[in-house]
Amino acid sequence: MSASILQTTPTLETFSQRFEHECIVGSEIDSCLYSAAIEIVEDTGYFEPNEFLGQKVSRQWQTHKPHNYRALAVFLNEDDDPWQAKPEHPRVNHKTGKEQKYESIKGRGARAFTPPVTVGIYRKITERNSIAQEDLWLKLLVEAARQNELDTLLQKWSGSGASQLTIERGAIAGMGFSSSSSKNFIQNQALEKLQKLLQPNTQELHSLQQGNPTQEVLAALCCFVANLPSRTRVPNFWKWLEQRVDIPLILTEGGKKSLCLLSQGYVAIALYGARGGVVENEVIGGEKVRKLKPELIHDLQRFAVPKRSITIALDQDDRIKTIAILNQL
Template sequence: MEWGRIKPNFPRIDWQTGKPVKYESPPKTANRVTYFDVPNCILSKIARRYNVSDIQRVLFAKRGKKLKVKSRKNSAFGNGTLLHSLLQLGQYQGTLTQIAEYSSFLGLCRKSILNPLIFWSWVKQHKQENIDSQQEDLQITFWEWVRQHPEIPIILCEGEKKAACLLSLGFVAIALPGIWNGRVGKQDFDERLHPDLVPMAQAGRKFIILFDYETSSKTRWSVYQATVRTAKAIEAVGCECEVALLPGPEKGVDDFVVARGEDTNAGLTAIIDDAKSLKDYQRSYRAKKWGLSKYKPDVTVNVKYLSEALCIPDLEEKCSSVPELYDIAQEQLFTPSVKGHFRKEKSTDSGGVDSDKSKKSPTFNFPKSGLVVLWSDMGTGKTELMRWWRDQNPDARFLNNGHRVNLLKNLAERLRTAMYSDLGYTGLAQAPALSITIDSLHKLNTQSLTYGCIFIDEACQYLTHLLHSNTCKQHRAAILEVLEYIVYNAPLVVIADAHMDDLTVNFFLAMRPKGEVPYIIKNEWRNGSRTIYWYEGDNESAIVAQISAALMLGEKVMVASDSKRFIKKLDKSFTIKYEESNSEKSHTQKKYRIWSGRSDK
C-alpha cells in the first residue's frame, strides 16, 4: 500500500451521520492495515526488547525498492560447482568446451548436451545448500525480518498514532483503521483474518489486541465483540491471541504514555506482559459486579463491629416456634432472577421502625423474621452478631450452612453448634444447633426438621459452589430441594457476605414466601490496608523464612497459593509445639493456630 490515512486538524462533517470524520483516506478506497517504515533506532529497541541479534541484514530502503543479492560470486554456475558436480555424476553428453558455449542450464538441455535427469538430480542434492547460502547474502525489509521471527509478538491497536507510539517504545505494532478491521467477512459464515495481516500470521505467532479504554457500556460492548471476533479469526490460522487492557482513565495508549511520563516503559511493559488469554478476557467481561444496585439498604451504619450499632430490644418472643407446614401450592421456584420487587412502607424489624428513619439512625433492631442480608466487610463481627442472636434464643433450632469445611469448623466453635461430621444420621435429626456443608445438605430429613434460624456466611461463594462445584454434581437436585424447603419454612434466614450482590439476594428471595422483602443492613466500615507480598519462582525458602519471622513476632499472616501441595507442606511445617518461657507454664505445650482453606476455582 503506497498511501496512508491522515488525521486533519479541522475534520469535515459527514453529511450522512453528522459526525466529524477523524481520519481521511483516498476517495472510494477501502481502509487498509498500516505497516510503518521503521528506522534503525526503532529496530535496535525492538531487537533488544526481544533479544534478537540478527539485525545486520535488515535493509532500510524506500518503499518499492527491489531486494537484491549482494554478490553472485558464490553462485553454483559462476564458480564451477555445477560443472564439477556433473563430472562426478557422469553420463553427460558433450564436452566441457561445448558446455561453456552456453550461458544457461536450459540451453544445455535443449541442445541435448546435458541430460535433464542428471540436471534435476543435481538440483535435488544441492537445493537446500544453495538456498541457505543465498539467504545469508539477502537483505530484507523490517517487516520481512519480523515475519522470520515468529517469537516476536505483534500488537494490534486502533489508529496510526497509537501504533507509532508503541513502535517508538520498542514494541512491534500494526495499526488497524478501526476495531472491526482486523477481520473480514460475516460472522458464522465466512469470517476470517484480514488479508493484510495474513503475511504475519505464522504458526505460533502471538498477537496482542490493545484497544482503547472505554467507559460507556454500549461502546464497551462493541469493543468486546470486535475483540473476541478478531481473536477467533487469529486463532483460526494457527496463531495465539491475547488481550491487553488499559487501566484508564486515559483513553488510548498514546494518552497513557504521555500521562505516565518517565514510568511509561515499565507500566506499559507490565500491561503487555499481563495480557489475558481469550477465555480469561471473556470470563472477566462477564464477571458479575460486586455490590447491590437493585436493592437499597434499610439500614446503613459505619462501625467497626456490627454489634456496636445493634439496638437490643426486650425480646418477648423466641424464634423457636414451629413454622407452618410446607405448602406445595405456595412453592416458589428458585431462579436467579425475580420479576417485580415491591418494598413495604414499614420495615420488618422487631421495633417497627420506618425504613427512612432507620437509614439515618446509627443503630438498628435485628429482625425477628424474614430474609436478612448482612452486607459488611470481613472482620466486622457478622459471626459475633449471630452469636448474640444465639444467646438471645437458646432454644431455637439453628442451622449454620456453608461451602467450606474449615470455615464451618471455625463457625461451629464460635456459634456453639454441633459439627455434622461428628454425628450420624440420628444425630443430624436430633441436634438443636447444627453446622453442615452444602455438599451434605441432602442428608437432612426435611419431613421432620424445621429451624428457627438459618445462617449462611460467604453467601456469594456459597451460591457459586452450589451451582458449579463438581462435589455437588451427583446430589445437586436433592440439595436444591432440601435447601428450598428449609429456607421457605424457616422464620429467619440470614445471609452474609463482604461482597454481596443482587444475584445472591434474588436467589434466596425466590425461595422465601411470596411478597416478602429482604431487610438489608449495610456497614460502610472498611478495614485498614494490608501489606501484600508477591512471590514467584520455584524457591520457597524466602517466603517460608519471612512467614516464620512474622509468626515469631506474633503477627497474623495469610498465605494464598495456587499449589495445594505447598499449602499442605506449609501447614505441616508450622504446626509445631513449643514451650512458653514462663517457668510457671514451662510444661504447657501450645501450637501455632493455623486456619487453612482451599478452593478449586
C-alpha cells in the first residue's frame, strides 16, 4: 500500500491533547465550544483532582494514599460550576468491578449539564429555529433599560472581544460607518450610537422600555451582534432559553453527546443517566425514603413548560434492566 494514502493518527502525548482530540475529532464537537466548556485539572503531586471532586485527602496520605486520577477533564456549566469530570486514570468501582469512567462532584446531587454557549453555536441555533440573531441581546437591552442599568450593560459589552471582531462588508451599511474602519472603532461606534440614542427621556429609550426598539437602535444592535467573534461566550444563554419555549430541547446522557448536538445547532442538556433528571428520594428524620411522587430536578423544572417540545435521546441498549428503566420514563 502506498504511504501517501495511509491515514495515521497523530501522536498525542498528554491527556489534555488526547481528550481534546477525542471530543473535537471523535465526537465532532465545535473547537470553540470545547474550549469554553472543558477545563483540565492536573495532579502536581498534591492530589488536586481529588480535592476538586470534593474527596477528603488525609494529611497522612503517605500511609492512606488516595486514588491518583493524574488529571481530570472537567465539564463546566455556564456559571463555571463543574458538572462532571472524566479522569485520566479512573478508579475501579468495587461493587461492579468496572472502571468509573466519569466522576461527579461530591455532595452536589443530581444536576443537569448547561454549558457555556459560544456566539458561533448561538448563531446555528437561531438559524435552525428561524430566530433573529440579535434576539438574546435585545432582551438583555430591554431588561437593562427597564431597570435603569443600560450604562452598566453597555460597559460590559464594550469588552466583548472588541479587539477580535470580524467585520464583513455590507454588515454596517446604512449606519454611516466606513467598511475600512478598524475593528475596535466600528464596535465602539455601534455602542456609542446606542448610548447616544438611549439617553434619558428620549423617545428611543421609552420605546425600548416598551419592548419596541426604533429602527436606529435595532440597526446599531444588529451591527454589534453580527460582528462578535464566534468564540465569544453568549451571556445568560440558558436564561434566554427559558423564555424561548418555541425552541425544542433534547435531553441526553453524557456531556460529549450534548456538546455534539449543540455543535450542530440543536439545544441539548445532558444528565448523569437515564433517570438523572428526577428526584426519587427524600430525607425524613435522617433516613432516606422514596418520594410518593418523583419530581424533576431543579435544573430541568424551568425548561419543562407548556408548548415546549422535549425529546429524550438515549443510546439503544439490549440489556433487560436498562430497558425496564427506560420504560418507566
